[in-house]
Amino acid sequence: MRCAFNSRSTAAGPREMSSALHRPHGALWSLAPPESASQARRVTGEGPARRRDPSTARDLTSQEIQVAAFVAKGMTNREVAAQLFLSPRTIDYHLRSIFAKLGITSPTELAAMSDELALSGTD
Numbered sequence: 001m002r003c004a005f006n007s008r009s010t011a012a013g014p015r016e017m018s019s020a021l022h023r024p025h026g027a028l029w030s031l032a033p034p035e036s037a038s039q040a041r042r043v044t045g046e047g048p049a050r051r052r053d054p055s056t057a058r059d060l061t062s063q064e065i066q067v068a069a070f071v072a073k074g075m076t077n078r079e080v081a082a083q084l085f086l087s088p089r090t091i092d093y094h095l096r097s098i099f100a101k102l103g104i105t106s107p108t109e110l111a112a113m114s115d116e117l118a119l120s121g122t123d
């Protein structure tokens with residue numbers, strides 16, 4: 001086992017990670033951290049990071065479309081949350097995602113775009 005603070009240590013492999021997980025508390029501290037994100041994904045078995053297709057950057061999910069439609073009608077985050085049985089924080093998350101995808105910064109701008117996005121018919 002390598003010390004995490006040893007300057008010559010290399011990242012732990014899958015076997016070392018697995019055996020350390022089955023040891024008593026504190027055993028993970030003895031493993032060296034992965035040197036890169038790609039190495040970490042290999043150790044954990046995850047695939048490469050998914051890249052977003054630039055042509056779909058403005059595509060809203062069905063949940064985002066619902067949230068956008070309610071906000072465009074003038075509803076508050078709490079009102080939208082109650083309508084969709086979600087938390088206001090979840091609505092805030094969806095709004096931040098919507099604003100980023102559409103390149104806007106306020107519900108007023110979203111309301112102005114509602115016809116272009118065909119949000120007015122969503123109930």
